[in-house]
Amino acid sequence: xxxxxxxxxxxxxxxxxxxxxxxxxxxxxxxxxxxxxxxxxxxxxxxxxxxxxxxxxxxxxxxxxxxxxxxxxxxxxxxxxxxxxxxxxxxxxxxxxxxxxxxxxxxxxxxxxxxxxxxxxxxxxxxxxxxxxxxxxxxxxxxxxxxxxxxxxxxxxxxxxxxxxxxxxxxxxxxxxxxxxxxxxxxxxxxxxxxxxxxxxxxxxx
Amino acid sequence: xxxxxxxxxxxxxxxxxxxxxxxxxxxxxxxxxxxxxxxxxxxxxxxxxxxxxxxxxxxxxxxxxxxxxxxxxxxxxxxxxxxxxxxxxxxxxxxxxxxxxxxxxxxxxxxxxxxxxxxxxxxxxxxxxxxxxxxxxxxxxxxxxxxxxxxxxxxxxxxxxxxxxxxxxxxxxxxxxxxxxxxxxxxxxxxxxxxxxxxxxxxxxxxxxxxxxxxxxxxxxxxxxxxxxxxxxxxxxxxxxxxxxxxxxxxxxxxxxxxxxxxxxxx
Numbered sequence: 001x002x003x004x005x006x007x008x009x010x011x012x013x014x015x016x017x018x019x020x021x022x023x024x025x026x027x028x029x030x031x032x033x034x035x036x037x038x039x040x041x042x043x044x045x046x047x048x049x050x051x052x053x054x055x056x057x058x059x060x061x062x063x064x065x066x067x068x069x070x071x072x073x074x075x076x077x078x079x080x081x082x083x084x085x086x087x088x089x090x091x092x093x094x095x096x097x098x099x100x101x102x103x104x105x106x107x108x109x110x111x112x113x114x115x116x117x118x119x120x121x122x123x124x125x126x127x128x129x130x131x132x133x134x135x136x137x138x139x140x141x142x143x144x145x146x147x148x149x150x151x152x153x154x155x156x157x158x159x160x161x162x163x164x165x166x167x168x169x170x171x172x173x174x175x176x177x178x179x180x181x182x183x184x185x186x187x188x189x190x191x192x193x194x195x196x197x198x199x200x201x202x203x204x205x206x
Numbered sequence: 207x208x209x210x211x212x213x214x215x216x217x218x219x220x221x222x223x224x225x226x227x228x229x230x231x232x233x234x235x236x237x238x239x240x241x242x243x244x245x246x247x248x249x250x251x252x253x254x255x256x257x258x259x260x261x262x263x264x265x266x267x268x269x270x271x272x273x274x275x276x277x278x279x280x281x282x283x284x285x286x287x288x289x290x291x292x293x294x295x296x297x298x299x300x301x302x303x304x305x306x307x308x309x310x311x312x313x314x315x316x317x318x319x320x321x322x323x324x325x326x327x328x329x330x331x332x333x334x335x336x337x338x339x340x341x342x343x344x345x346x347x348x349x350x351x352x353x354x355x356x357x358x359x360x361x362x363x364x365x366x367x368x369x370x371x372x373x374x375x376x377x378x379x380x381x382x383x384x385x386x387x388x389x390x391x392x393x394x395x396x397x398x399x400x401x402x403x404x405x406x407x408x409x410x411x412x413x414x415x416x417x418x419x420x421x422x423x424x425x426x427x428x429x430x431x432x433x434x435x436x437x438x439x440x441x442x443x444x445x446x447x448x449x450x451x452x453x454x455x456x457x458x459x460x461x462x463x464x465x466x467x468x469x470x471x472x473x
Contacts, residue, residue, distance in 0.1 A: 068338070068342045090232055093333045096332060115322065167325075170331055
């Protein structure tokens with residue numbers, strides 16, 4: 001099979017797949033080709049979509065490849081929808097942001113940071129599969145810890161968690177961010193929330 | 207007694223600051239950040255007395271409308287008062303240069319506010335991304351109508367402060383003489399529930415302002431109407447929507463049809 005086949009086969013696979021296809025998956029399906037060939041073919045596919053102003057782009061999301069429509073076509077695409085587009089409330093976005101940046105994180109920590117009860121929001125985010133239970137924290141009471149899911153990356157069009165802008169970048173911009181790759185998530189241990197709110201502000205934290 | 211406190215509470219002069227529409231607050235921290243922004247003060251140097259006063263005014267307003275104030279708001283109120291009183295005490299002189307910050311009673315709160323602001327910004331950034339199912343579509347994406355449009359929160363929660371604000375505006379129009387009236391007839395919440403539903407059924411939807419069109423405006427009427435509306439929202443028999451941000455509030459029939467029997471117990 002030629003590289004031309006490779007590209008066409010990839011296109012077919014990506015069209016049929018019901019979610020982003022990871023490189024590993026593609027390598028195992030298209031075992032007739034070298035990984036290098038696949039990467040080259042994917043690159044070509046991506047460029048062709050861009051160059052010819054096609055209605056789809058080859059997006060890299062949640063650690064895989066997927067055809068997606070163009071953001072500038074959103075308004076027309078939505079006419080296909082029979083309902084209002086999915087939207088997020090402020091509380092959902094705030095909780096998601098905290099979970100995305102601080103995972104693994106307990107509900108108590110989310111509530112400490114937001115200053116409100118988050119039971120309902122956490123439940124909804126779980127139902128929408130945007131967050132998942134990662135396990136239990138090794139502290140008395142063994143509280144559940146949460147983290148984000150693949151669906152979160154897919155929904156928010158993120159290649160991976162590192163594609164999130166760092167909190168510092170957000171602070172510097174405080175407007176629309178430029179997305180850059182970053183080394184690691186800024187998990188600052190000094191920020192972890194005390195479980196008991198000190199009654200007297202200014203008391204040294206536990 | 208119809209004390210001056212009550213009259214002052216709705217003196218439009220006093221509240222001119224609030225005629226700016228209040229957005230809905232996510233919680234006490236959000237409300238504080240709003241007050242800090244409104245007063246154009248530095249987050250690192252909060253004028254505790256001013257902010258505390260305005261914060262308590264807001265809580266007062268919620269109480270006035272018989273709203274159940276979420277416990278978090280009360281905890282924050284006591285924290286603010288706590289800080290305020292500590293600010294009045296002379297700082298204990300034990301600072302070795304580095305200890306100075308620890309002595310500021312506001313430190314913990316400021317840290318929390320700044321932290322919360324960061325996540326609020328991060329939330330805004332997340333929300334501004336191109337979302338699957340909103341801005342981008344993929345072939346496999348089941349359109350959200352299968353997921354049956356679930357609000358992430360009780361819709362009531364989201365609109366609550368907008369509603370409070372709307373009612374506050376109506377209340378501020380209640381003429382002063384009325385505070386001295388002895389109102390003989392009491393307006394029942396159940397009655398208002400029925401009235402609101404009638405109005406909606408007549409034309410499919412009703413504007414918030416029109417709820418008060420057919421009766422002389424009195425404090426009791428406004429509060430009864432507010433409670434009725436909250437009850438209807440809770441029962442999902444009425445949906446409250448705004449056509450546009452800051453637009454007028456529109457009431458429509460909700461998902462649940464109200465049965466003939468209203469088992470609302472008067473408080």
